[in-house]
Amino acid sequence: MSLRAVAAVSVLVCAAAVLGHGVARGATAAAVAAATFRDPANDVRAADIDLRSISVGKRNGALVVRFTVRGPITDNVSYTASVRSGAGSWALVARRGGGVDSFLLYDLTLGRTTSVNGAIEGRTATVTAPIEALGGQTNATLGRVGAYFRAEPVAGRIGDADRAANVGPTVWFCLTDRRPRPQWGPCIWPGQVRSAAR
Numbered sequence: 001m002s003l004r005a006v007a008a009v010s011v012l013v014c015a016a017a018v019l020g021h022g023v024a025r026g027a028t029a030a031a032v033a034a035a036t037f038r039d040p041a042n043d044v045r046a047a048d049i050d051l052r053s054i055s056v057g058k059r060n061g062a063l064v065v066r067f068t069v070r071g072p073i074t075d076n077v078s079y080t081a082s083v084r085s086g087a088g089s090w091a092l093v094a095r096r097g098g099g100v101d102s103f104l105l106y107d108l109t110l111g112r113t114t115s116v117n118g119a120i121e122g123r124t125a126t127v128t129a130p131i132e133a134l135g136g137q138t139n140a141t142l143g144r145v146g147a148y149f150r151a152e153p154v155a156g157r158i159g160d161a162d163r164a165a166n167v168g169p170t171v172w173f174c175l176t177d178r179r180p181r182p183q184w185g186p187c188i189w190p191g192q193v194r195s196a197a198r
Helices: 003-030
Strands: 035-038 051-059 062-069 077-085 088-097 100-107 112-115 117-121 124-130 144-153 162-164 171-174 193-195
Touching (some): 035 171, 051 144, 051 162, 062 077, 062 088, 088 117, 088 124, 100 117
Parallel strands (some): 035 193
Antiparallel strands (some): 035 051, 051 062, 062 124, 077 088, 088 100, 117 124, 144 162
């Protein structure tokens, strides 16, 4: 085989390896969808307080909670996901006050507060917290969390708060899709949507 032919084969092998790695990485990132809890509309008057759905999932080594409300998010509002796993409890908070957005992780066991990533846009607020900050867990070991949620006015804004998944048995969000699926009580699996009982 000529040197030119060897070089051509080497280029093709390298290209295939790079392409395969990219496809595998994309498949891994898209492999597990979030689990979603749907809340009834019109629980409260304010459209940006009225929770419609909350999704919980894992992405790139982080726990991601996304709140969706009935109307565009305005100002002086806070969204909280209270989660627990194992012996630990945390609160993931997205807040907009005075036109400024902030995103926080509260360790309710140790009394520690950490700034995390997030976004507020349109009708959604998202909080992204590193899984390693949840009691030293890893992407592999964090299989599910129990959670309930709250949206409320803050900074002097008047109005009612909306709560979701806080009545009845704990709602569990399974973050890793296992086959066969174990019987983990009222668990919402990745890609599933469960509506709150009225």
